[in-house]
Amino acid sequence: MAHTPVDESAWQDDDARDLLQETLRKAWEGPAERMPAQCPRCAHEAVHAYFHARPGGRLGGCWVWCSSCRAYTHGSSRAPAWWRNLEDVEESSLTAAPVALDAMSARIDAHWNALRRGG
Numbered sequence: 001m002a003h004t005p006v007d008e009s010a011w012q013d014d015d016a017r018d019l020l021q022e023t024l025r026k027a028w029e030g031p032a033e034r035m036p037a038q039c040p041r042c043a044h045e046a047v048h049a050y051f052h053a054r055p056g057g058r059l060g061g062c063w064v065w066c067s068s069c070r071a072y073t074h075g076s077s078r079a080p081a082w083w084r085n086l087e088d089v090e091e092s093s094l095t096a097a098p099v100a101l102d103a104m105s106a107r108i109d110a111h112w113n114a115l116r117r118g119g
C-alpha cells in the first residue's frame with residue numbers, strides 16, 4: 001500500500017503544551033469542557049482533544065491541539081472511563097502531531113460533546 005509521509009513540521013510542541021495539558025487534566029477530573037475550547041496560546045476557540053484507546057483496553061494515546069496556532073501536545077495515556085474511540089479514526093493514520101485528527105476536528109468535537117452529554 002502506498003504511504004505518503006505526513007508533514008508534521010507546521011505543528012508546534014512548545015511551552016503551550018503545559019497549558020494544553022490542563023485540558024487533559026480537566027477531562028479526567030469531571031465533565032470535560034465543550035469542544036472546541038479556547039486556546040491558552042492564541043485565544044481562538046479552536047482547541048480539540050482526542051483519546052485513542054487500543055482495542056479491548058483503555059491504554060492508548062491522547063492529543064490536544066489548536067487548529068488555529070497549531071500548538072499541540074501528545075502522549076501515551078489511558079482513556080477516561082467515559083471515552084469511546086471515534087470509529088472513523090484509523091489507527092494507522094495517527095502520528096505524534098495531530099495531522100490526520102485535525103482534518104476531522106469537527107467530527108471529533110461532535111463526538112466529544114456527545115459523549116459528555118451522555119456521560
Ligand SMILES: [Zn+2]
Nearest residue numbers: 039042066069
Ligand atoms: Zn491556538
